[in-house]
Amino acid sequence: MTLEQQLIESLNTLQPKHLEVINESSGHGGYFPGKESHFKVIIVSDIFEGLRLVQRHQKVYAVATDLISPGKIHALAIHAYVPNEWQGEAPASPECAHVPKV
Template identity: 35%
Template structure:
């Protein structure tokens, strides 16, 4: 599955400001930024991302996924610390 296709699915399904998907072999890393994650625990954030992708996960098209979800404020802070 193409990274851009995953980004499109997530942007259309969720109220996200930004989505970045990278791939190394069969492993995908998803960074999602949106106000929708405000007040959610990490598990709920991941469930929110998994939801729109579930058909692709159950079919085996998507296999290994790492998810990092941030509010816009958290994302700004994360980018500063990781520069």
């Protein structure tokens, strides 16, 4: 099972109404085909109701903790919403300073 699949499986425990896991590894230095190191997560769940942003991130990290370690996920961008906050689009990710410029 790929890291992406494992991350999706872990995040599904938060009962998302909407979940996107985007592998952004190709936009970072040292990328090679098949590399899984940088992910963007967009998750909408009632579980986040009443929680501050940092608490929402803590919930995501808690279910993904085994995947965030050397040799696994290096970076995880988290966009966590409750259903009434979700507008159908998350912010774009910034460009990595270490990606080769063409």
